[in-house]
Amino acid sequence: MKGFAALYSRMDQTTRTGAKVAGLVDYLREAPEADRLWCIALFTGRRPRRVVQAALLRDWAAEQAALPLWLFEESYAIVGDLAETIALILPPPSRATDRSLTDWIALIRALPALDEAARKAAILDAWDSLEGMERFLFIKLLTGGFRVGVSAGLLTRALAEATGQPAATIALRLMGNWAPESTTYARLITDPAPQADLSRPYPFYLCHPLESEADLGDPAGWAAEYKWDGIRGQFILRGGTHHLWSRGEELMTDRFPELAVLADWLPDGTVIDGEVLAWAEGAPLPFARLQQRIGRKSVPRRLLAEAPVTLMAYDLLEHCGHDIRAQPYDARRALLQDLIDTVPPAAPLRLSPLLPTTDLAAARAGAREVQAEGLMLKRRASPYLAGRKKGDWWKWKVAPLTIDAVMIYAQQGHGRRATLFTDYTFAVRDGDAYVPFTKAYSGLTDAEFGQITKWVRANTLQRFGPMRQVPPAQVFEIAFEGIAASPRHKSGVALRFPRMLRWRQDKPLAEIATLDELREILRLHG
Amino acid sequence: MVMGDLLTFTDRGIWCAAGDFHIDPWRPVARALLTHGHSDHARPGMGRYLCTDIAAPVVRHRLGAISLDTVVYGEARRIGDVTVSFHPAGHVPGSAQIKVEHRGEVWVASGDYKTVDDGLSTAFEPVGCHAFITESTFGLPVFRWPDDATLAAALNSWWAGNAAAGRVSLLGAYALGKAQRLLRLIDPAIGPVLTHGAIEATNGVLRAQGIALPATQRVTSETRPRDHPGALVLATPSALGGPWARRFSTEGAPAATAYASGWMALRGVRRRRAAERGFVISDHADWDGLTGAIQATGAERVFVTHGYTAVFARWLQSQGYDARPVATAYEGESLDAAEPGGPAEPGA
Ligand SMILES: [Zn+2]
Ligand SMILES: [Zn+2]
Secondary structure, eight states: OHHHHHHHHHHHHOOOHHHHHHHHHHHHHHSOHHHHHHHHHHHTTOOOOOOSOHHHHHHHHHHHHTOOHHHHHHHHHHHOOHHHHHHHHSOOOSSOOOOOHHHHHHHHHHGGGSOHHHHHHHHHHHHTTOOHHHHHHHHHHHTTOOOOSOOHHHHHHHHHHHHTOOHHHHHHHHSSSOOGGGOOHIIIIIOSSOOOOTTOOOOOEEOEEOSOGGGGOOGGGEEEEEEOSSEEEEEEEETTEEEEEETTSOBOGGGOGGGGGHHHHSOSSEEEEEEEEEEETTEEOOHHHHHHHHTOSSOOHHHHHHSOEEEEEEEEEEETTEEOTTSOHHHHHHHHHHHHHTSOTTSSEEEOOOBOSTTHHHHHHTGGGGTOOEEEEEETTOOOOSEEOSSSEEEEEOOOEEEEEEEEEEEEOOGGGTTSEEEEEEEEEETTEEEEEEEEOOSSOHHHHHHHHHHHHHHOOEEETTEEEOOSOOEEEEEESEEEEOTTSTTSEEEESOEEEEEOTTSOGGGSOBHHHHHHHHHHHO | OOOOOSEEEOSSSEEETTTTEEESOSSOOSEEEOSOOSTTTSOSOOSEEEEETTTHHHHHHHHOSOOEEEEOTTOOEEETTEEEEEEEOSSSTTOEEEEEEETTEEEEEOOSOOSSOOSSSOOOOOOOOSEEEEEETTOSTTOOOOOHHHHHHHHHHHHHHHHHTTOOEEEEOOTTTHHHHHHHHSOTTSOOEEEOHHHHHHHHHHHHTTOOOOOOEEOOTTOOGGGSTTOEEEEOHHHHTSGGGGGGOBTTBOOEEEEESGGGGSHHHHHHHTOSEEEOOOSSOOHHHHHHHHHHHTOSEEEEEEESHHHHHHHHHHTTOEEEEOOOSOOOOOSSOOOTTTTTOOOO
16 A cells, blocks of 8 residues: 555645656656556546445544544644544554555445444554554445545556557546456456447546637637536447447446437447436526435436426537547538437437537527526537647637625535634625625635735634624625525525625625515525 | 633733733744744844843844843743743743743643654753643644654655765755754765755854754855765755756756655645655644643643644544634745745744
8 A cells, every 4th residue: 555655645746747647657657567456446536335334434543542522623623624633543554464555445344244343343453553644544444435636538548658558548448337446457458459338438538618609710710509507427328329428438337328329229339428407398496406416326207397407418429330420520410410310309419519609608698598507619620539638629708707805604524624714604695684695715815815814813702612703894705606595594595506706895794785685685596 | 710721822922911011922022932033933123032042133134123021931030910931832942831920820831842852952841731722733643743753764865865876865844943954864874965055044043052063055056966975955945946956957967856854744735745655754743743742731621722723723622622723923844935035934
């Protein structure tokens, strides 16, 4: 595990892509093959499931450290990460071991078969032989919370460099439904003829935000569509079976059973890139309706009726079994149109309409009316690329909704910002009262957070655990992407993606929004 | 006559009524006793000052022409109705715990301290007392410092690795204390050592009073990195993040950066700094250091200043101490400190 811990530290402590790739290449060349496979699995989100409850781990760690639980909790509030808190408060190890990453994961996977006492003994024993980053990673794996700041693209690059294969080949190998328990490094990465996996999706092409319309040049070279606000998905029909993949490479087929009928109408060897939308009577339903279906593996009949979905098709990647990604957008789109024309209008598939490019700004302004996030602009001559590549696909989001509000609570950040107050609760005015309606914790610079932290320290009215009540004085402009009615909240609303757009030191408290104004925004945009 | 507390906390600092003086005051007073020269403890504007002979040169360097008297460690001084003496705090050279005695009652204001011997400062000595004023900068059980040998090995292998790759090593540390401590941990055989002006100024003051430090060169506007291949550059934390540090990076060989601070024990802080390395080293006591030091005083009453005051005081209460948090203007170790020209270095 030492090698893996060193790799993780390198990934964790640099933001330089070059350094990350170099670190990965070294590891993927030198580590034992079994560890390489687990590294790839962990870096692509295939982590072992949680085998012990977090609360138990906390209790055992506090017990080992001979500390009361409240002190553990106070420490956790500052550190901001359970695994790290445990790793830090445990006494130093009494001995050293040199077990491999694969070995430790095998130990973790054997835990569910043990009774609680044996499980505890095995974990305490492991803690007592691990130190620093190794101990931290072991606990992350125990809690199923392992994450690393390495994108799929970066891992692909490193694997390509380490093995001498083209990056596109590696990207295809890494996609799909493989598990480290049931394959080997050789089969996944290096074997010359990998099993043709009928379910395997293509890497998604991702767009960049457009800064200015002027970057496009001649609008005639571009196709404009709405940027639909649903779940990006790839619909695959091969060998008579269909699959639906999310952008996060998650298989969503069973979550959206209504798409199964498309297999009756589309030809075999079809791969469509599109957006899954909750849809009724020719228009999208609010995102909140779709959200009800996201968390579920299977769908009750009631929900199927309340939030039926459709696939809004953007692009055709495979046609009659041929990979057509290299063809220009216009050609792919024409084939897609032909396919969709053969599908009855009642089927859950529609073509994302093209918008006139003569007045893009007007089209963008109209996006909110159809509950779209803005526009997608695609170069008509462009192939379908893999990953986030600049230049051919742009997203041009509608301006966010905004509201001026006052901070009434502040909470210390954790992790990166453990020493600053960064999480604020905001309120609108209702007569003489201030009604909290949202929290936000991003959008300011470190310098601004520093200034506000000083102010919070000097103006605390009351403490509630890590939360401090402050006088209503600091006014902020809050931006958000959507709003929905929410009976669970005192204000009656819930915002989507709220963040601080700016600190309005120029704005007097009297000018913040009222609860009535907030309700009006809900009426217009909810 | 009914006596109040021997030391009390006012809006100016820690006050001794019976001796009519303040310890580490943050607003102007007639007579100030200083635990050490960090700028959150040693501020300008006091009528007269008293500190240890070892702390005095830095205090003079930072505060300029002041009326300053000195004592040696352990020397007893009569001030008003009380007897005061200064005892090693192990924080930075000359740092002291100030013991105040009045009719058999003993109070100790410890300023900043650490209990491990850094080989630079006079080593911390426990002082028995009835009431103890402690800092709590790292007063959580997640803070536990590695020993100096482990640190030196990590530091030197990092530097040597960068030097071999043709990269300059930039290391961020406070100008007083931390920087000199690092200088004594590094292996000067690896390469040349350059310093930021604020650090070199402090080095000069300490060398002049006889403290041995390896050879260093001050970075000036003429310094070109290619003249110093494989150099280690010691800079203040604020300089490291700014334009000053950019000159050490070249195309293909960006400088490697690291910070040396107790906060580097936290992964989130390391990530926020985006430094390639974080060395966990502090001139403040870690959890075991704080709890051990307090126990060794035998004190019944403990006043907890700068740091995790509320949590640490609650822990002490649970251990049977009469403890309470106290608000002061001391700042503890900070990574976000701006450091204009050295003397105004905010608390360390
Ligand atoms: Zn201090
Ligand atoms: Zn200090």
